[in-house]
Amino acid sequence: MTTSETTGNRSATGNMFVLFGFLIREGNLLRSPVLAFAVLASFTRSGMIYAINTIAAGASLALGNVALLAGCIAATLTFSHLARVASFRLVETTRRRLRMQLSRKLLNARAGFLARNDHGKVYSIVTQEVNEISHASVNFIESLEAALLIAFCIPYLFYLSWPSGLATLAAVGIGGIGYLVAQAPAQASAERASRTEWVFFDRVNDVLRGYKELRLRQARKAALQSDIDDVATRERSLKLVAERYYSLGQVIAQGAMMGLLCMIVVGLPLFAGTETSTVLQILTIVLLTYGPIETVLGNLSSFSRAAVSKYLIDQLERDLANDAETRASGPVADRTAFRSIELKGVTTVLSSTTAAGGDESFTVGPLDLTLTPGEVVFICGGNGAGKSTLLSVLTGLRHPDGGAILLDGTPVAEADAPAYRSLFSAVFSEFHLFNRLYGLTEAECDALPAHLADLDIDHRVGIDDGKFSTLALSTGQRRRLALSVALAEKRPIIVLDEFAADQDPVRRALFYDVLVPQMARDGHLVIAVTHDEHCFDKCDRLIRMEAGRIVSDTRQKRAERQAG
Known part of the structure; x- marks a missing residue:
């Protein structure tokens, strides 16, 4: 050189x-x-x-x-x-x-x-x-x-x-x-x-x-x-x-x-x-x-x-x-509610370097999707179908290359992303646990022990002086701990990427039969990526993705789903 x-x-x-x-x-x-x-x-x-x-x-x-x-x-x-x-x-x-x-x-x-x-x-x-x-x-x-x-x-x-x-x-x-x-x-x-x-x-x-x-x-x-x-x-x-x-x-x-x-x-x-x-x-x-x-x-x-x-x-x-985010001119207030989120013709181009040294790209979209509070939406599809990219765009972590995201009918500009992202709590497939309760309000910290108990993790983890007593947990326990924090935040939308994959049958049933319905009844929009086909009847909408496209968006009546 x-x-x-x-x-x-x-x-x-x-x-x-x-x-x-x-x-x-x-x-x-x-x-x-x-x-x-x-x-x-x-x-x-x-x-x-x-x-x-x-x-x-x-x-x-x-x-x-x-x-x-x-x-x-x-x-x-x-x-x-x-x-x-x-x-x-x-x-x-x-x-x-x-x-x-x-x-x-x-x-x-x-x-x-x-x-x-x-x-x-x-x-x-x-x-x-x-x-x-x-x-x-x-x-x-x-x-x-x-x-x-x-x-x-x-x-x-x-x-x-x-x-x-x-x-x-x-x-x-x-x-x-x-x-x-x-x-x-x-x-x-x-x-x-x-x-x-x-x-x-x-x-x-x-x-x-x-x-x-x-x-x-x-x-x-x-x-x-x-x-x-x-x-x-x-x-x-x-x-x-x-x-x-x-x-x-x-x-x-x-x-x-x-x-x-x-x-x-x-x-x-x-x-x-x-x-x-x-x-x-x-x-x-x-x-x-x-x-x-x-x-x-x-x-x-x-x-x-x-x-x-x-x-x-x-x-x-x-x-x-x-690569800095476009900042809003003034302080950003968290959003506590929404009426609808709409994806209109959203496209995202993913680029990578091939083994031969060349460049190749993969386009996710165009995606058209409308989401409302209280829904339980499951997303399924094979590897490389675009599920993770959809979550990144939907949560505002990635700005779309084409199309628009509309919040309550208003396009979300890049400068609006911080306020838009405040609608979401998430446990991604590759998540990170902070040992301290960064950013949680006093009320959220007070609510956390109850969620630890609901997720059957309170016998392993406690809270001491604003931090968790331990993070030396199994993958499934760590994921439940992350969900307890997400629930304590009480954001309008909860995103879960393969949450049940690391859980045993008892806790997997707890997730699908108890936690997800309870989150929906509390008014949350629940968006979960899952491959558990035997649980597909437990959602209001099942979205299938292939090759970066939504190939089906199956809806079932909520009453029928709850009865089932």
Whole structure:
């Protein structure tokens, strides 16, 4: 992969400027005390160097010079301490802002975004890349303090000996050029290493989520382990390549500084005729600024890594912005009732990549369907018939590519989706249980224990301080727990995708004969995907789907169904 392929239109140097602008903007450096502390620390350290040289040149311990030296040392230590504490605060503030910003954008993205993107990529960016940038903010303050000290001392070097000032500028310049030479290939390798790390996180996710399947087949377990080893090895190799380039830049910088010291100790007396006392003064300045110069040049590799992280975060944020839901202009109130939901000519195009590398699409629809409160609607059909896509469109998780959804006769625009979705509670085939009762009102929390009892799950799970006592349950128990939350929400529409598939015969009968009729009597529209043909007579409407179309919509009188 070439540099242009990995960094897109942004150059390596451009990445750095973007990073610095971000650190200054997000850290509020122009108003933060950390900048003042860094300036004062550099100024007092310069004063310390001046005091040392003054005492050495005068060969006397004048009280004023000694007091100046002691005061500068004390002030330097104090301001350096304050700058480090403020820098740590800046690190945590930057990390918190980035994580909050990314999590907010993830929550505001369309539901299909995470369905299409690898979770390892998102997890790595929100954790690893954010950490890289937040740590760079400390290095930024350190480098700023060191650069200010160098800026204060170089004029002093020119005052003592203009060749020494030129030599110092040349050493810093050579070190900077060495870094620039190594920066572009180093950033390219670092970015490829980060992308490889995304794959590693995906493989870890496979280990955590597929632990049962892995233990049933040793060959699968060994193959996954081999893949993890391969990914980890590739990541290591790419990071080593990046580090070689970063190290090359630092070696050039260190060589320039060593040459500077040799020039001062040997070159100035031999070729410039500089007096020994002046050479000692110059040497004192260079030795006391040697560390800060190394800090500035050494931190360039840290900034380069952080620039790659910022580039990857920016890419994710652009993707999230392009896939963000259209937001309503004002606050959205939940809908508590509806008269009808109508699908008119709704179509949805599903795209996928074939084994040969080509693209293929599958169209669900056009779908025409009208739903009203109090109905029990069963949906059946083979795999790939479009049932799950229908549920995604119907619940507002996916905006249709064609046609319209009408709520009480009014088309549902994308900006109306949050209010429209508030009509639904759902237990999808692939559902997620939160251990905390996020978003539930006090009344809903109070109603939850009764639903736990109705679903025969209260002996396994309790509620303590707004969270479930355990989620270590069987699949069927977890599904009943999810339904208890859905019932407690008292939404007008309840969607259940293959709910009875994981239940034993007794609880399956409880679902079809007790729970579903009770939900309908309570005024809920119940929409259930099911393959239990022997229970098809327990619904008001049976919708069959094939090849993305509704092929039949059979209605039976509710009284007949209840009598049956």
